[in-house]
Amino acid sequence: MRRPRALERSDREAAQDAAHAEREIVIKVHGLENKFGDQIIHHDLDLEVRRGEIIGIVGGSGTGKSVLMRSIIGLQTPLAGEIEVFGKRMDQLDAEQSKDLRRHWGVLFQDGALFGALTVTENVEVPLREFFKFEPSFLAEIAGYKIAMVGLPAIAGPKYPSELSGGMRKRAGLARALVLDPRILFLDEPTAGLDPISAAAFDELIKNLRDTLGLTVFLITHDLDTLHAICDRVAVLADGHVLKVGTIAELMDFDHPWVQEYFRGPRGRAATAGVTPVKESV
Amino acid sequence: MRHDCGVTGATFTDSGGTLALGGRWTVAHIGELEPQLRALNGSVKTIDMSGVERIDTVGAWLIHRLIRDGGAKVTGASSEASRLIDSVGKSDQPVERHPFRGSVFVHRLEMTGHAVVSQLHVLGNFLAFLGKTMVVLFQTIFERRSLRLNSVVHQMDVVGVHALGIVGLLSFLVGIVLAQQGAVQLRQFGAEVFVVNLIGRSTVRELGILLTAIMVAGRSSSAFAAQIGSMKLNEEIDAMHTIGLSSFEVLVLPRVIATGLMMILLGFYGSMMAILGGGLFCWASLDMPPVTFVTRLQEVILFSDFWIGLFKAPIFGVIIAVTGCFQGMQVTGNAESVGQRTTAAVVQSIFLVIVLDAFFAVFFTALGFV
Numbered sequence: 001m002r003r004p005r006a007l008e009r010s011d012r013e014a015a016q017d018a019a020h021a022e023r024e025i026v027i028k029v030h031g032l033e034n035k036f037g038d039q040i041i042h043h044d045l046d047l048e049v050r051r052g053e054i055i056g057i058v059g060g061s062g063t064g065k066s067v068l069m070r071s072i073i074g075l076q077t078p079l080a081g082e083i084e085v086f087g088k089r090m091d092q093l094d095a096e097q098s099k100d101l102r103r104h105w106g107v108l109f110q111d112g113a114l115f116g117a118l119t120v121t122e123n124v125e126v127p128l129r130e131f132f133k134f135e136p137s138f139l140a141e142i143a144g145y146k147i148a149m150v151g152l153p154a155i156a157g158p159k160y161p162s163e164l165s166g167g168m169r170k171r172a173g174l175a176r177a178l179v180l181d182p183r184i185l186f187l188d189e190p191t192a193g194l195d196p197i198s199a200a201a202f203d204e205l206i207k208n209l210r211d212t213l214g215l216t217v218f219l220i221t222h223d224l225d226t227l228h229a230i231c232d233r234v235a236v237l238a239d240g241h242v243l244k245v246g247t248i249a250e251l252m253d254f255d256h257p258w259v260q261e262y263f264r265g266p267r268g269r270a271a272t273a274g275v276t277p278v279k280e281s282v
Numbered sequence: 283m284r285h286d287c288g289v290t291g292a293t294f295t296d297s298g299g300t301l302a303l304g305g306r307w308t309v310a311h312i313g314e315l316e317p318q319l320r321a322l323n324g325s326v327k328t329i330d331m332s333g334v335e336r337i338d339t340v341g342a343w344l345i346h347r348l349i350r351d352g353g354a355k356v357t358g359a360s361s362e363a364s365r366l367i368d369s370v371g372k373s374d375q376p377v378e379r380h381p382f383r384g385s386v387f388v389h390r391l392e393m394t395g396h397a398v399v400s401q402l403h404v405l406g407n408f409l410a411f412l413g414k415t416m417v418v419l420f421q422t423i424f425e426r427r428s429l430r431l432n433s434v435v436h437q438m439d440v441v442g443v444h445a446l447g448i449v450g451l452l453s454f455l456v457g458i459v460l461a462q463q464g465a466v467q468l469r470q471f472g473a474e475v476f477v478v479n480l481i482g483r484s485t486v487r488e489l490g491i492l493l494t495a496i497m498v499a500g501r502s503s504s505a506f507a508a509q510i511g512s513m514k515l516n517e518e519i520d521a522m523h524t525i526g527l528s529s530f531e532v533l534v535l536p537r538v539i540a541t542g543l544m545m546i547l548l549g550f551y552g553s554m555m556a557i558l559g560g561g562l563f564c565w566a567s568l569d570m571p572p573v574t575f576v577t578r579l580q581e582v583i584l585f586s587d588f589w590i591g592l593f594k595a596p597i598f599g600v601i602i603a604v605t606g607c608f609q610g611m612q613v614t615g616n617a618e619s620v621g622q623r624t625t626a627a628v629v630q631s632i633f634l635v636i637v638l639d640a641f642f643a644v645f646f647t648a649l650g651f652v
Contacts, residue, residue: 103310116615116616116617116618117618119379119380119381120377121377121378121379122379125379128309131310132309132310132313132314133314134313134316135316135317138313138316138320140376140377140379141343141347141376142340142343143377143379144374144375144376144377145339145343145370145373145374145375146339146373147375147377148372148373148374148375149339149369149370149373154375154376154377154378156377157377157378157379158377158378158379158380158381158382159381161616162615162616180309181308181309181338181339181340212365212366212369213338213339213366213369214362
């Protein structure tokens with residue numbers, strides 16, 4: 001059985017050097033519709049995510065950023081529209097194919113969503129145990145280097161999630177998301193609630209992981225510093241669809257009141273100037 | 283010796299210290315060959331990676347392990363593979379799966395000590411909580427604090443009115459069972475008519491109240507613990523305190539008052555339903571007409587039985603509500619704690635109700651209410 005080209009990684013380096021437009025598309029959303037009761041969340045939403053890029057998703061509260069992510073990863077069944085991941089239509093997969101596809105993406109939820117009854121090491125091992133039958137010692141080795149890769153010390157391994165700080169929980173969640181060596185990483189507000197130093201370190205971590213592991217990163221964020229620091233392209237969600245996708249420089253010249261307010265408001269200016277704005281403490 | 287995994291999978295061929303790799307060295311393919319690779323650890327001197335089609339961190343980790351343990355040299359690696367091997371090499375960090383516990387014996391001993399101390403703490407906290415509730419109750423009675431009447435009425439509806447169906451059905455059925463089993467035994471002495479004494483006295487004084495209390499403990503004590511517990515997790519209790527609201531006044535007292543009051547009514551209602559069940563059984567099965575049944579009932583039930591039953595009911599209600607609220611307030615950390623505390627609320631409130639009932643039985647008998 002040959003895997004489709006989208007699943008291949010061998011020519012990744014060439015693709016990384018190539019211009020954005022030449023990269024293949026790993027996520028394609030076309031005509032997405034979502035409604036909660038009478039409230040329209042998405043109407044005719046189109047989005048394409050290219051391989052190896054970090055795409056930032058921004059938008060005001062309630063514009064359906066998280067719903068978009070949940071639709072792509074199959075936690076939410078859209079009313080209408082097509083979602084293709086690695087060239088496969090999500091709604092046409094059977095249970096087996098769907099499970100197989102899930103192996104190729106990792107998701108980091110807002111607060112890590114670690115299983116509270118398991119230690120960090122056990123949490124990281126869960127996906128491996130689910131998909132493969134490895135020796136316990138090998139599982140521990142894999143968990144060990146994944147935990148180190150996300151910058152957690154070894155002493156965090158045998159701890160329970162309730163004993164960790166928010167930043168450490170996010171890192172542990174990231175280790176679990178990365179354990180199957182996914183191609184796509186979905187991050188839901190990874191730096192929310194972190195202090196500026198931890199947030200900057202997390203940005204750096206994601207960029208490094210993208211560069212070493214060749215990940216495609218789908219990043220929902222409100223953090224202007226994150227957008228400036230690591231995103232290759234940014235998609236702006238408003239009025240139920242994607243208003244504009246482009247680099248931050250392109251978006252700053254885009255004539256829309258919300259986009260202008262977002263990137264040229266006081267915080268946007270501070271982030272553009274490379275000055276760390278004072279973050280609200282939570 | 284050649285090892286491979288499936289048709290499209292990873293392969294490695296071992297020829298006297300040189301390992302030639304091929305195929306996909308990714309988690310899905312090479313993972314199965316891990317034990318064979320482990321066996322080669324230390325004997326491999328050269329690794330030829332030119333045949334590798336694809337590699338991920340798990341493949342890189344296995345190669346890193348050969349390099350680390352046997353000092354193997356890598357040839358023919360793509361820049362991507364070198365980067366991955368380098369990256370996992372930097373992250374080589376063994377972790378423990380579980381917290382260190384020491385020897386089993388010491389661990390058991392520590393657990394036992396911990397359990398004893400924490401139980402004593404819980405007991406102390408519970409008494410403090412009960413005391414605080416009583417203080418707030420009396421302050422409210424003497425109008426030094428306001429009573430949340432809306433909240434009390436709402437809780438009365440939830441605790442009392444909504445429980446009518448299940449409490450009624452349960453008591454009714456127990457009444458029938460009591461009459462039927464009693465009749466079988468008493469028939470041996472030709473004393474079937476004493477079934478009325480059995481039903482009348484046992485339900486009004488003991489069973490009606492106790493069954494209702496157990497039912498209310500199962501329904502409402504758990505609900506209180508879960509409600510207050512999730513509010514605690516959500517920092518709503520802390521928010522109340524910062525606004526200047528007392529959680530005792532807002533949450534605990536309305537539940538305690540409502541449960542205490544509704545236990546009186548539900549207990550009485552439960553007893554009546556049990557008598558109704560027993561009466562119907564006597565009518566249908568023992569041919570005792572309802573008029574006879576009621577007349578006998580009036581003769582055998584002492585007024586003291588009735589008052590003892592109604593005296594116990596509100597005390598049970600208060601204990602149930604206080605236990606539920608107390609356990610809810612003890613929730614810390616995560617959702618699992620809510621589950622544990624809810625279970626503890628039900629178990630402890632039923633336990634306390636039965637212990638108190640036993641105490642009252644001895645107490646009132648000693649006082650001469652036989």
